[in-house]
Amino acid sequence: MKRRGFCVFEPELLNDGVLASVDLPLEVSLDCPVCQRRRRTVLFAALNSPGLCPYGRHEFGWWVSVTVSPGAVRLEFDYDYVPFVDAKHTTNEDTYAPYAGREKGAPTWVRFRYWVQCGCGLRRRYLSDENAQCGCGRRVLASGEARLGWFELPISGTSE
Numbered sequence: 001m002k003r004r005g006f007c008v009f010e011p012e013l014l015n016d017g018v019l020a021s022v023d024l025p026l027e028v029s030l031d032c033p034v035c036q037r038r039r040r041t042v043l044f045a046a047l048n049s050p051g052l053c054p055y056g057r058h059e060f061g062w063w064v065s066v067t068v069s070p071g072a073v074r075l076e077f078d079y080d081y082v083p084f085v086d087a088k089h090t091t092n093e094d095t096y097a098p099y100a101g102r103e104k105g106a107p108t109w110v111r112f113r114y115w116v117q118c119g120c121g122l123r124r125r126y127l128s129d130e131n132a133q134c135g136c137g138r139r140v141l142a143s144g145e146a147r148l149g150w151f152e153l154p155i156s157g158t159s160e
């Protein structure tokens with residue numbers, strides 16, 4: 001079954017910071033039915049290209065889109081999911097800390113790079129999970145937790 005995952009990032013910027021663009025690559029933690037392992041960090045090196053599952057070194061998923069609007073970033077990626085039992089944690093899947101409480105088949109972690117122009121004029125690239133501080137010494141990000149979700153794609157809605 002094909003799913004479309006998405007990430008919405010609406011950072012609260014400080015010091016007249018302006019969200020400029022999103023940069024490569026995109027990393028997403030996904031459950032891989034090929035390896036039958038949960039929470040693989042799939043690397044999408046380029047937009048409109050397949051991701052790489054590092055565990056099995058096979059292609060997995062497809063980076064569909066990046067939309068940057070004033071104050072918000074939306075990233076979308078397609079991937080396949082069918083329910084499976086984790087190949088390593090077969091008996092403790094529900095209690096193993098990295099898996100516990102996380103929805104099976106859902107994207108559970110994301111990291112990407114984005115550019116912000118600070119009010120001082122300096123433009124810098126930041127990681128989405130870092131506490132962004134400009135070279136002028138001021139923080140440019142007050143808060144910015146990326147939200148993740150997914151929805152089922154119709155059978156005909158393949159993009160690969």
Ligand SMILES: [Zn+2]
Nearest residue numbers: 032035053056
């Ligand atoms: Zn895999």
Ligand SMILES: [Zn+2]
Nearest residue numbers: 118120134136
């Ligand atoms: Zn600055």
